[in-house]
Amino acid sequence: MNEIRIHGRGGQGAVVASEILAKAVFHEGKYVQAFPAFGVERRGAPVMAFTRIDEKPIRIRTQIYEPNHIMVLDPTLLEVVDVTAGLKEDGWILINSVDPPAAFDFPDKYRVATIDANIIAFKYRLGPRNAPIVNTAILGAFSRVTGIVQLESVVEAVRTSVPIKPDDNVAAVKEAYELVTS
Numbered sequence: 001m002n003e004i005r006i007h008g009r010g011g012q013g014a015v016v017a018s019e020i021l022a023k024a025v026f027h028e029g030k031y032v033q034a035f036p037a038f039g040v041e042r043r044g045a046p047v048m049a050f051t052r053i054d055e056k057p058i059r060i061r062t063q064i065y066e067p068n069h070i071m072v073l074d075p076t077l078l079e080v081v082d083v084t085a086g087l088k089e090d091g092w093i094l095i096n097s098v099d100p101p102a103a104f105d106f107p108d109k110y111r112v113a114t115i116d117a118n119i120i121a122f123k124y125r126l127g128p129r130n131a132p133i134v135n136t137a138i139l140g141a142f143s144r145v146t147g148i149v150q151l152e153s154v155v156e157a158v159r160t161s162v163p164i165k166p167d168d169n170v171a172a173v174k175e176a177y178e179l180v181t182s
Contacts, residue, residue: 008073013135
């Protein structure tokens with residue numbers, strides 16, 4: 001089973017990202033779960049969303065405590081949340097950041113990748129400039145670094161799940177797929 005935890009702030013699209021990822025993987029014939037965990041439920045507050053992926057039906061119904069991979073939609077969360085808590089050895093840490101992976105001081109047992117999802121979201125006018133919605137870009141990068149889901153599946157899930165600016169969101173997915181650094 002692959003378990004993915006997404007860390008973001010309210011309004012960045014972490015919950016929608018987990019749902020789009022689940023739809024993309026479901027279309028590939030796998031079993032999935034996607035669900036959020038909220039705290040104070042306000043824009044800008046830390047949120048987590050989760051996605052489980054397996055070849056057989058998923059019976060567990062708990063929060064993900066030991067993810068295989070994590071996505072961080074806002075790098076400032078690294079200062080306030082232990083995003084690596086429970087992360088399995090050799091797991092990917094995908095961070096929305098202008099900095100290269102080497103700029104982050106994580107133990108060698110993890111793999112780190114970065115993508116400037118903010119600039120991609122700005123380019124395609126996804127959300128306001130002061131609060132870009134980076135979820136679709138991060139999914140494109142996730143597809144590339146992990147290989148868990150095919151780019152075409154993510155593109156199709158975005159087309160069918162994102163009612164506002166679907167073409168721009170698809171473009172963000174594809175651009176992030178090409179630009180992610182690991």
